[in-house]
Amino acid sequence: MKESLKVIILGTSGGIPTVERNLSAIAIKISREIILFDCAEGTQRQMQKAKLSVGKINKIFITHLHGDHIMGIPGILQTLSLQNRETPLHIFGPEGTAAFIKAIKTTVEFTLTFDVYIKEIAEGIIFEAADYFIGCIKTEHTNNSFAFAFIEKDRPGKFHPEKARTLQIPIGPLWKKLQYWEAITLPDGRTIEPSEVVDPPRPGRKIVYSGDTAPCDSVIQISKGATLLIHESTYSDDLEEKALETNHSTATQAAKVAKEAGVEKLVLTHISSRYLNSNELQEQAQKIFQNTKVAEDLTEIILN
Numbered sequence: 001m002k003e004s005l006k007v008i009i010l011g012t013s014g015g016i017p018t019v020e021r022n023l024s025a026i027a028i029k030i031s032r033e034i035i036l037f038d039c040a041e042g043t044q045r046q047m048q049k050a051k052l053s054v055g056k057i058n059k060i061f062i063t064h065l066h067g068d069h070i071m072g073i074p075g076i077l078q079t080l081s082l083q084n085r086e087t088p089l090h091i092f093g094p095e096g097t098a099a100f101i102k103a104i105k106t107t108v109e110f111t112l113t114f115d116v117y118i119k120e121i122a123e124g125i126i127f128e129a130a131d132y133f134i135g136c137i138k139t140e141h142t143n144n145s146f147a148f149a150f151i152e153k154d155r156p157g158k159f160h161p162e163k164a165r166t167l168q169i170p171i172g173p174l175w176k177k178l179q180y181w182e183a184i185t186l187p188d189g190r191t192i193e194p195s196e197v198v199d200p201p202r203p204g205r206k207i208v209y210s211g212d213t214a215p216c217d218s219v220i221q222i223s224k225g226a227t228l229l230i231h232e233s234t235y236s237d238d239l240e241e242k243a244l245e246t247n248h249s250t251a252t253q254a255a256k257v258a259k260e261a262g263v264e265k266l267v268l269t270h271i272s273s274r275y276l277n278s279n280e281l282q283e284q285a286q287k288i289f290q291n292t293k294v295a296e297d298l299t300e301i302i303l304n
Helices: 043-049 073-082 097-107 161-166 173-179 217-222 237-246 251-261 279-286
Strands: 005-011 025-030 033-039 057-061 089-093 116-120 124-128 132-138 146-152 206-209 228-232 265-269 292-294 299-303
Touching: 005 043, 005 228, 025 043, 043 073, 057 073, 073 089, 073 097, 089 097, 089 124, 097 116, 132 217, 146 217, 161 173, 217 251, 228 251, 237 251, 251 265, 251 279, 265 279, 265 299, 279 292
Parallel strands: 033 057, 057 089, 089 116, 206 228, 228 265, 265 292
Antiparallel strands: 005 025, 005 299, 025 033, 124 132, 132 146, 146 206
C-alpha cells in the first residue's frame, strides 16, 4: 500500500441536495482502487469533478437504505456497463440491499456487462484484503443502519537506504525483504537483521464513517483510536430535540463521540439544507473537540 491514503468527501448534504452540497458519498483511494461508502444520486458526477475514475470502483459499502445514500447506484451500474466493464463489483449493505439491486436489474433497461456480488451484512469484519480489512457495527438510525471502519494492517517501518548502503547490501529484492521485516543472508555469509536498516512496523491507519445515526456507544467503540472519524452532524445544538426525534446528531454530540473515542481528527458531514453557512456547526463542535472540520463537497483528506 502506498504511504498516503486519500479520503474524498463527495457529498455532504443530508436528506436533499443543495446548490452547494450533493448527497452522501465518500471515497477512499488506495493505490489503484477506489472504495465507496454510500452512493447518493449524483455521485459519479462528483467523482468526475474530483478526477476519480468510476471504473476503479471495486467495492461499495452502504450504511442504510434511505434514498439519499443509495440512489446513485443505478447510474454507476449503467455507466460501468456502457464502458464494457468485465471486472465484478462487490456491494455490501444491510438486509434489503439484494432486493434493491435486483429491482434495478429487472426494471431499468440496460444490460450489465459484469457480475454484481452482494453481501448483506451483520456486525463484525465483513471484508479482508492483503493490506486492510473493513468492519461494521449497528448504529441508531434505522433498524438496519451501520457504521463502517476501514482498518489498515500494520505498515512496514521506514527503510533507511543509507544504512543499507553502508552494510553493502545490493539494491533490489534484498532491500524489499528487509523492509517487510525478513532477515537476509548476503553472498559473503553475513546475516542482516531488519532492525539494522528498518524502523519498527507502524500501526495502520483507521477511518470510521458513522453514516446516519444518533450519538451511540457502538460508534464510540468502533471509533476507538481512529485516525479519522467522519460523523454526521445534521443539526446545530438548538435543534437537539429534532435530532433526537429523527435519530440524527448535532455538532456537539458528534464532537463528544470523537472525544470519548480518542480519535485524531473529526470531519462533520450530512449537513441539513437549512444551513447556508456551516461555521456555526464547526464552532459548536470545536468547543468540545478542537480538531474538527465541517466538510464541503470534494474535501480531500490525506492521511500519511
